[in-house]
Amino acid sequence: MNIDLDAVEIRVLGCLMEKELATPEYYPLSLNALLNACNQKTNRTPVMQLDEDTMSAALRSLKERRYVYQSDAGRVPKYWQAFAKDHDLGSRESAVLGVLLLRGAQTAGELRLRADSLCPFDSLEQAAATLDHLIELGLAAQLPRQPGQKEQRAVHLLAAPADGPEPEIAQPVRIAPTPAEERLAALEQTVAALREELAAVKSELQALRASE
16 A cells, blocks of 8 residues: 655644544634644653644645644634545554554553553454454554564554665564453553442442431
8 A cells, every 4th residue: 555654644644534533522623723732742652842833734645635623613623634534544543543643653561551542342352353354455564573582563664765775575464462461451451440439439439328
């Protein structure tokens, strides 16, 4: 799939995909809201400091590709992305791809944790299956495991080729959860169960106080 976005276009598209899932009540985004999202200092790798002119140029390019559309119905123009719909991506695929666009190369475990706030994943296997689907669509790829790394990392394939030799891409493989990730998932389930129990206890106490 021939998609060759530059770094600013990738940041803009990633932010639109993220905010559509994270804050649908504020979506589509105004130019100012989108600029703030692009320049966030958290959940962004690398951190950028874009100005309106730079971002507006990226928006023009994305609109020409029909990845982004602009609405002038309100007092200020607002922007939304059509890339996910045009590529038949569901919410989970959009969440994982959006995180790859915003955070760079990541393991399946990292993707699950970081994309879960955008679209919940029931398990690491579900996140890995979502990543596999993106790989099948030609939107992502696995990097070879590097020395000292226990797991492979995945990257998106929407960027324009960089100068110099292209990085070697491994064949798609399904990622099995590591023992550490399994323990983390179990801990998350335990915390969720404890929160439910605590909420039930609070509810019972309120009912007892009300009956006194």
